[in-house]
Amino acid sequence: MSLITIVTMLIVAGIVWGGLLFFLRKAFKYEKIKQKNGEE
Amino acid sequence: MGRGFSLKQEEFFSSRWALIIATLGIAVGTGNIWRFSRVVAQNGGGSFLIPWVIFLLIWSVPLIIAEFAIGKSTRMGPVGALAKTAGNRFGWMGAWIVFVSTAIMFYYSVVTGWCIRYFISAASGNLFNTNEHLTYWNEFSSGYEPLLFHFIAIFFAALVILRGVTKGIEKTTKLMMPSLLIILLILFVRAVTLPNAIDGIKYFFTPDIDVILDYKVWLNALTQNAWDTGAGWGLILAYAIYMKKKEDISLNAALIGFGNNSVSLLAGITIFSTVFALSSADLSAGQAGVMQQISQSGPANTGLTFIYLPLLFTKLSESNFINTLFASGFFLALFFAAFTSLISMVELATRTMIDFGYGRQRAIVLIALLGFILGIPSALDLRFLVNQDWVWGVGLILSGAFISFSIIKYGVDKFRTEVINGYGSDVKIGKWYNFAIGILVPIQVIVLISWWLVSSIGWDTEWWNPFHAENFGTVIFQWTIVLSIFIMVNKFLVKTALNNNKVEGV
Numbered sequence: 001m002s003l004i005t006i007v008t009m010l011i012v013a014g015i016v017w018g019g020l021l022f023f024l025r026k027a028f029k030y031e032k033i034k035q036k037n038g039e040e
Numbered sequence: 041m042g043r044g045f046s047l048k049q050e051e052f053f054s055s056r057w058a059l060i061i062a063t064l065g066i067a068v069g070t071g072n073i074w075r076f077s078r079v080v081a082q083n084g085g086g087s088f089l090i091p092w093v094i095f096l097l098i099w100s101v102p103l104i105i106a107e108f109a110i111g112k113s114t115r116m117g118p119v120g121a122l123a124k125t126a127g128n129r130f131g132w133m134g135a136w137i138v139f140v141s142t143a144i145m146f147y148y149s150v151v152t153g154w155c156i157r158y159f160i161s162a163a164s165g166n167l168f169n170t171n172e173h174l175t176y177w178n179e180f181s182s183g184y185e186p187l188l189f190h191f192i193a194i195f196f197a198a199l200v201i202l203r204g205v206t207k208g209i210e211k212t213t214k215l216m217m218p219s220l221l222i223i224l225l226i227l228f229v230r231a232v233t234l235p236n237a238i239d240g241i242k243y244f245f246t247p248d249i250d251v252i253l254d255y256k257v258w259l260n261a262l263t264q265n266a267w268d269t270g271a272g273w274g275l276i277l278a279y280a281i282y283m284k285k286k287e288d289i290s291l292n293a294a295l296i297g298f299g300n301n302s303v304s305l306l307a308g309i310t311i312f313s314t315v316f317a318l319s320s321a322d323l324s325a326g327q328a329g330v331m332q333q334i335s336q337s338g339p340a341n342t343g344l345t346f347i348y349l350p351l352l353f354t355k356l357s358e359s360n361f362i363n364t365l366f367a368s369g370f371f372l373a374l375f376f377a378a379f380t381s382l383i384s385m386v387e388l389a390t391r392t393m394i395d396f397g398y399g400r401q402r403a404i405v406l407i408a409l410l411g412f413i414l415g416i417p418s419a420l421d422l423r424f425l426v427n428q429d430w431v432w433g434v435g436l437i438l439s440g441a442f443i444s445f446s447i448i449k450y451g452v453d454k455f456r457t458e459v460i461n462g463y464g465s466d467v468k469i470g471k472w473y474n475f476a477i478g479i480l481v482p483i484q485v486i487v488l489i490s491w492w493l494v495s496s497i498g499w500d501t502e503w504w505n506p507f508h509a510e511n512f513g514t515v516i517f518q519w520t521i522v523l524s525i526f527i528m529v530n531k532f533l534v535k536t537a538l539n540n541n542k543v544e545g546v
Contacts, residue, residue: 004246004247005242005245016305017305023295027466031056
């Protein structure tokens with residue numbers, strides 16, 4: 001596999017899947033805070 | 041927004057996760073699985089992926105944020121919502137948004153029906169009784185069977201909506217979306233472990249500098265984001281009506297955009313690996329031959345999914361049982377993706393009828409009946425389906441423009457600070473959003489609509505003829521009729537929608 005393929009794979013998968021995981025973690029964090037504060 | 045109005049709100053999504061799963065159900069549709077792979081193949085593999093990621097950030101996410109914010113703050117379907125956001129003179133824009141998504145619903149129910157039929161064929165083993173998959177498809181699509189499966193699809197979609205938001209939409213998407221992801225993951229693991237699968241992955245991720253500089257690749261990447269994330273369709277706006285006040289907007293919107301494209305990536309790698317692994321032995325033309333198989337459109341763009349993949353599934357292993365299992369899993373996943381999007385289209389139309397004073401039950405029966413009757417031409421004639429897909433597919437881009445326009449009219453900065461960053465927001469979004477929704481989205485709309493319409497002049501010598509399936513004339517003809525009617529009856533539309541959402545004493 002060439003270097004350019006690996007770099008593209010890392011950029012694309014990194015942004016898309018990495019982004020999803022990043023936002024999921026944030027959502028879990030804020031949801032926990034909201035539950036602690038008893039927000040409805 | 042919101043002063044003088046209150047909710048006729050009886051139901052909410054029970055949690056943030058229920059809202060996210062349901063909204064992801066809107067975004068993830070057949071476009072992620074079959075259109076994405078075909079478009080990647082047609083646009084040079086890895087060269088397409090880079091602009092595709094960029095447009096996720098500057099088209100999909102800003103519009104999904106806008107839809108969540110408008111739906112949550114107005115608690116109305118698009119007609120009333122856009123009248124409240126942009127002003128009473130612009131309620132017709134909301135009517136356009138509803139009309140376009142409903143017109144798509146008519147034929148999308150037919151497509152959902154195809155998925156049910158192919159799932160049944162695969163699970164029963166019937167799909168493997170032939171080697172002539174094009175003939176198999178032609179026999180199916182030219183008969184009356186698509187009509188039966190179209191009826192089944194719209195009937196069950198209406199049944200889900202009839203059960204309401206929590207018992208219907210929420211329960212269905214909570215079952216179907218995780219199942220879809222599990223099936224896709226299993227198919228993904230199998231696909232990438234096939235011999236020669238690496239060739240498919242290599243092609244999928246290798247960019248070609250010459251291709252990446254081609255403006256058409258960029259426009260196709262933008263089109264893919266516009267058509268497969270559900271951004272600007274009005275469907276997310278309809279679900280946002282049922283989100284709790286404490287729910288966040290921008291973080292949820294980012295999750296939908298990135299979640300949708302993650303599924304596309306998963307499906308793309310799976311399909312490229314499978315096709316390269318299983319067809320390399322047969323095709324003397326090598327990579328070019330494989331690419332031709334992935335990128336060929338076939339009748340109504342069904343080539344890869346309904347004709348070529350069934351053939352490949354027969355070569356997956358020596359065991360008929362395993363082949364049947366994987367093929368039926370694939371078509372079941374495709375059905376889940378289609379069905380969870382279809383129910384959101386039925387909900388959008390239903391919600392609009394409710395805004396016009398109809399009871400929920402009466403509205404659903406009417407929409408289902410209308411959906412079935414107006415879907416019949418697409419079920420019986422693929423040319424009609426292709427025409428509707430072309431006319432209203434481009435129409436969706438105009439829907440995105442109307443959403444962006446309504447925010448510009450309201451005041452982009454005011455909208456960002458008061459509505460998006462208002463009560464319940466976990467993450468405050470910065471001024472970049474003003475630029476994205478106020479400048480970038482309108483520019484993308486103008487470029488994209490102009491490109492599609494100008495290109496369509498070259499497809500047909502009688503490009504002006506409104507009765508041809510795919511040309512300039514048919515788009516302008518159908519758009520003009522619909523827009524003229526809505527602009528003429530704008531006053532009535534806005535008055536009725538706003539009056540029916542007023543609650544005494546508020």
